[in-house]
Amino acid sequence: MKEYDVIIIGSGSGANLVNDALAHNKSVAIVDKGPAGGTCLNVGCIPTKMIVYPADRIMEIRDAQKFGITAEIKAIDFAAIMERMRKAVKKSHDTIQKTLDEAEDFDYYGGEAHFTNEYTLDAAGRTIKGKSIFIVSGARPFIPPLKGIEGIEYLTNESALQLSECPESMIIIGGGYIAAEFAHFFEAMGTKVTIIQMNKRLVPDEEPEISEQLKTSLSRRMTIHTNTEAIEVRQTGKVTTVVAKERDSGKQLEVIGRYVLIAAGRRSNADVLMVKNTGVKTDEKGYIIVDEFFETSKKGIWAFGDAIGKKMFRHTANTEAEIVWHNAAHGKKSRLNFLTVPHAVFSYPEIASVGLTEEQAIKLIGKHEVLVGKAMYGDVARGEAMMETEGFTKAVVHRKTGKILGYHIIGPQASILIQEVVNAMEADGNLWSVARGMHIHPALPEVVLKAFGTLHELT
Secondary structure, three states: EEEEEEEEEEOOHHHHHHHHHHOOOOOEEEOOOOOOHHHHHHHHHHHHHHHHHHHHHHHHHHHHHHHHOOOOOOOOOOOHHHHHHHHHHHHHHHHHHHHHHHOOEEEEEEOEEEEEEEEEEEOEEEEEEEEEEEHHHHHHEOOOOOOOOOHHHOOOOOOHHOOOOOOOEEEOOOOHHHHHHHHHHHHOOOEEEEEEOOOOOOOOOOHHHHHHHHHHHHOOOOEEEEEEEEEEEEEEEOEEEEEEEEOOOOEEEEEOEEEEEEEOOOEEOHHOOOOHOOOEEEOOOOOOOOOOEOOOOOOOOOEEEEHOOOOOHHHHHHHHHHHHHHHHHHHOOOOOHHHHHHHEOOOOOEEEEEEOOOOHHHHHHHHHEEEEEEEHHHHHHHHOOOOOOOOOEEEEEEOOEEEEEEEEEEOOOHHOHHHHHHHHOOOOOOOOOHHHEEEOOOOOHHHHHHHHHHOOOOO
């Protein structure tokens, strides 16, 4: 058995810890089942955004008619779009894998691993032990226990990226971020898409108005069944049938398609690691429980990223990596303000959000302490020029202090527009941090400021 000062499980954001550990003269091991680089690089944010980008361009061409422009899409090379994505991912993956394989200042253990005892791992058949262990093992697609699921060839966000031929039709089970992005992509490519979402809303963690607007926009392009639960799947040749039930009426419906894409959520990989063998506790959903400093129930074992199930984004995990190392090396001092963690959904229209929703703010401080403001893209000159009639921004603010509690956007460039609000919330958190900055006229960021100018009490 070989012992290390530091064992890092996961080569995604976990790899961010290596240089810090080496700088502190620690012996280091990285354990990773692969693919090297983690979820984001290989099957998550990087490849999906590479394929969504051409889908956005297709939608812009479709929408050009409203500007008096007659444009035609003569052909879409689906195979080329997918191959470009896979080549870019492979290049980055191969660079990381080579670094791991050739590393001389730390040891790399590739393959499946699990805990066998306290601070002890079986890493691809070799036993190793760590004084400090960092679990950054990520998550995987959650596959619901549908009747017949074992008998069909379903897709996940991972396997869908390996397609080389554009499917004629696809049924997506789920209505969260992954479902919204893949639905947008495949429909733009020419696939007939049907979404079956158990929740009453698409992207249910967003503001209700944003969820409703996304459904309205996507419904022009595809069939969407919300508040509908998939209960059975079956496959005959290349035809897959999904049986679903409307949750209110109990009415059943059958949907037929070439593929079923399961996008019903994520689950932690903590079970595969058998973390209970080292005294690490998990919650009822299987995510690792950590304190506010990211230490688990076992002293000296830390966890962050998707494995803990909080804000499951790569930018969150990268920030958590810095905080976790500081706490492990210098004592528990640093925390992450999850309120200021932003995110974006690269659907069409695009969505971006940071902080609390209106409902969450009301529950936290009371209805009479909350101000809300809303601005349509068309309320500013640039938005009017874009003929953007549906996109909007929404601000949620503390009435007495002017502190920004949340901000929500749906529309073009949402992921860019949200950033000045994020920066303000990270600074003093006051709306005047945004208002004091001079905004270029006529430019789209004026719509961010505009929402603060319409703040009002809730009735």
